[in-house]
Amino acid sequence: DTAVSQTPKYLVTQMGNDKSIKCEQNLGHDTMYWYKQDSKKFLKIMFSYNNKELIINETVPNRFSPKSPDKAHLNLHINSLELGDSAVYFCASSQGISGQIIGNTIYFGEGSWLTVV
Amino acid sequence: TQLLEQSPQFLSIQEGENLTVYCNSSSVFSSLQWYRQEPGEGPVLLVTVVTGGEVKKLKRLTFQFGDARKDSSLHITAAQPGDTGLYLCAGRSNSGYALNFGKGTSLLVTP
Numbered sequence: 001d002t003a004v005s006q007t008p009k010y011l012v013t014q015m016g017n018d019k020s021i022k023c024e025q026n027l028g029h030d031t032m033y034w035y036k037q038d039s040k041k042f043l044k045i046m047f048s049y050n051n052k053e054l055i056i057n058e059t060v061p062n063r064f065s066p067k068s069p070d071k072a073h074l075n076l077h078i079n080s081l082e083l084g085d086s087a088v089y090f091c092a093s094s095q096g097i098s099g100q101i102i103g104n105t106i107y108f109g110e111g112s113w114l115t116v117v
Numbered sequence: 118t119q120l121l122e123q124s125p126q127f128l129s130i131q132e133g134e135n136l137t138v139y140c141n142s143s144s145v146f147s148s149l150q151w152y153r154q155e156p157g158e159g160p161v162l163l164v165t166v167v168t169g170g171e172v173k174k175l176k177r178l179t180f181q182f183g184d185a186r187k188d189s190s191l192h193i194t195a196a197q198p199g200d201t202g203l204y205l206c207a208g209r210s211n212s213g214y215a216l217n218f219g220k221g222t223s224l225l226v227t228p
Contacts, residue, residue, distance in 0.1 A: 004159075111158070
């Protein structure tokens with residue numbers, strides 16, 4: 001059973017298109033995240049939701065819009081895709097807010113490889 | 118944003134060798150975590166260190182948290198090809214809401 005699952009795993013699309021990545025967790029966690037990993041493997045937080053409420057919104061272009069219909073789902077919609085958006089996007093979840101609970105574990109999905117051409 | 122610097126960035130060694138990976142910051146962390154990411158997968162937690170000077174062992178992996186809680190190290194004894202992967206350290210952000218990750222150390226262990 002996959003704890004954090006995200007779809008699609010691979011996505012190739014043209015500049016200017018709009019695309020979505022879906023994420024679901026079956027761990028019963030109340031906090032979910034989107035991280036972006038660039039070509040140099042740097043993993044950076046983008047957004048975080050706790051019980052469907054946005055708690056982290058890092059410096060991300062407003063073309064990126066997260067949506068959490070319930071605490072088990074956090075989707076990422078990207079408008080007007082640009083070449084620089086090419087990266088691996090990781091969904092993750094934790095019980096409670098990761099940074100506030102010492103030792104709290106973040107569980108990551110397998111990643112969605114986005115290539116913009 | 119509290120920055121975590123990892124070194125070396127890349128490491129290629131032969132099976133059986135020992136190695137140490139470092140994670141340094143100018144900030145004090147309440148805890149640090151180490152994750153390993155294998156190709157095509159997401160990061161997986163290896164260990165959490167909380168107390169300054171703490172040492173934790175996980176089979177051939179030894180993790181240490183600096184006395185001042187600003188740095189950490191990961192030592193692998195007798196590396197095996199299965200140890201190949203990206204090793205990431207992570208510490209709590211200033212906001213307290215998320216973990217910030219270092220840029221990682223890519224380890225390749227060849228038979």
